[in-house]
Amino acid sequence: MKNQKGFTLIEMMIVLLVISVLLFITIPNVTKQGSSINSKGCKAFKNMVEGQVEAYRMEEKTIPEDLQELADAGYLNEEYKQCPDGRALAIDSEGAVTIVD
Template sequence: MKNDSGFTLIEMLVVLLIITVLLIIALPNITENNNTIRTKGCEAFTLTAEAQVEAYYMKNGTFPATLDILEEEGYLKQATCPNGDTPAYDSSTGAITADVTQP
């Protein structure tokens, strides 16, 4: 008796075709939402950084001169938004602003 278990070449090609069609449908949607995700990430970073500026102020009695100081002292993991933009920081008021408009 002959054991004919396994997939034929045609079955494998059909599976690859189905996977390709699904990728063609899904990839444009993922890339469109990538900008939205990065924008929301920058908004969240701004809020977190503002809270850390306040924590630094409560501990030291002054606002940090730059956001890099917060990074050096462990208040923040990074001093830039996830999309690479550097937010504007006013050391006299502790205000942080970032351009979060979508490209």
Template sequence: MRYLKNRKGFTLIEMMIVLVIISVLLLIAVPNLGKNQEMARSKGCEATIDLVSAQMIAYEIEKGQKVTDLSVLKPDYVDTLQCPDGTGLKLSNGKIVKDES
């Protein structure tokens, strides 16, 4: 019995306090992660549009003709004509936009 009294360790109350603190931190952190993912998807699409626009200009300089269909950029100028969220891109009035249809 004497051995059990001298043992150092956490009590049940201390463990419960730690679990409550961790739970509160998770409740604060998880909703913020969702917001950040949506912003990252949006920024990823903007970056893809900027990249395809730059490659379209490179095509026009190299070939000496305007791009009328984005498919001419694949595979030599771009690998994909989609945003990271799967939304396609299209050419509208000489600018690249998301294909919302």
């Protein structure tokens, strides 16, 4: 009988078991980080909008009333008027940008 090289069924089952255990460990950790990632993304977007408000204020000598005014003036893209997690942003009368929950 020839010496055939390859994996046995038991070896393949052990490899699948190890991969399954690793997946069971990593998937819950990744899903827990989703809200943290969205929160940090919203804070970063808020900071970017604050910069755009300041640029608008410097060029137009006035404060924009809302994000639509920034978008109309070309400071924001139309599709980027809210945080990645869906929360809205608001601009107050002094030009401060806040996250509306």
